[in-house]
Amino acid sequence: MGTEQKVAVVTGASQGIGAALVKAYRDRHYRVIAISRSIQPSDDEAVLAISGDIANRKTAERAIIEGVTRFGRIDTLINNAGIFIAKPFTEYTQADYEAYLGTNVAGFFHMTQLAIAEMEKLGSGHIVQISTSLVDNPVAGVPSVLASLTKGGLNSATRSLAIEYATRGIRVNAIALGNIKTPMHPAETHAQLAAMHPNGRMGQISDIVDAILYLESANFVTGEILHVDGGQSAGH
Numbered sequence: 001m002g003t004e005q006k007v008a009v010v011t012g013a014s015q016g017i018g019a020a021l022v023k024a025y026r027d028r029h030y031r032v033i034a035i036s037r038s039i040q041p042s043d044d045e046a047v048l049a050i051s052g053d054i055a056n057r058k059t060a061e062r063a064i065i066e067g068v069t070r071f072g073r074i075d076t077l078i079n080n081a082g083i084f085i086a087k088p089f090t091e092y093t094q095a096d097y098e099a100y101l102g103t104n105v106a107g108f109f110h111m112t113q114l115a116i117a118e119m120e121k122l123g124s125g126h127i128v129q130i131s132t133s134l135v136d137n138p139v140a141g142v143p144s145v146l147a148s149l150t151k152g153g154l155n156s157a158t159r160s161l162a163i164e165y166a167t168r169g170i171r172v173n174a175i176a177l178g179n180i181k182t183p184m185h186p187a188e189t190h191a192q193l194a195a196m197h198p199n200g201r202m203g204q205i206s207d208i209v210d211a212i213l214y215l216e217s218a219n220f221v222t223g224e225i226l227h228v229d230g231g232q233s234a235g236h
Helices: 016-027 057-071 094-122 145-164 187-194 205-217
Strands: 007-011 031-036 047-051 076-079 125-132 170-177 225-228
Touching: 007 016, 007 057, 007 094, 016 031, 016 076, 016 205, 031 057, 047 057, 057 094, 076 094, 094 125, 094 145, 094 170, 125 145, 125 205, 145 170, 145 225, 170 205, 205 225
Parallel strands: 007 031, 007 076, 031 047, 076 125, 125 170, 170 225
Antiparallel strands: none
16 A cells, blocks of 8 residues: 555544544545544555554554554544543542543553654644643533643643644644534533533534644644634633
8 A cells, every 4th residue: 555645543533523533534535543442443444443542552552553554654643532521529539530641641642652753754744632622711510620630731732742843844733622412412411511602502523523624734723722612712
């Protein structure tokens, strides 16, 4: 298989936003490395499915090594995998804390470090983190300290990496989400979640895909935290 065609890596790729991103990048003729704990092998020879937990560095190593072996390059990384557990701060358990750090922080670290090493060989690349508007705009009734702790760290890391790698052709951005209609949110919660946005609706998966594809082609944009949240970040 030739190495001219671009390659995107998507974590949390088995459902929701991740699965939609796999399709969107394939529609743009990228080859895709799709990673998830529950992902199934793909019939598409241009999609390499990697089953594993990104909190474990060996999963990231396998994804990048097998991806480069098969496709020859890494152009884009979408750090989509993440967890959100809404609990009062004093009710979080040690297991909750470790799960947050494992997926939201360690997973980002392992995947991004290994992907950047490959991007440097090309002299170009693009990385996007999935964050949340709750980092900058906490909402009464939605306890989110561990989300803010971990996703807030990703926002800061996004800006830092953008500056560190700006002269090496690698752009780094983040998308800060509002409430999006994904399998994470049961249908009975949708009306309440929609009311949290000034525009009165939940976001669609397509809204997030469109934003990421915009960043993919926005060659002069780096270090940006793009809020896709129905106006939530602007106030209420």
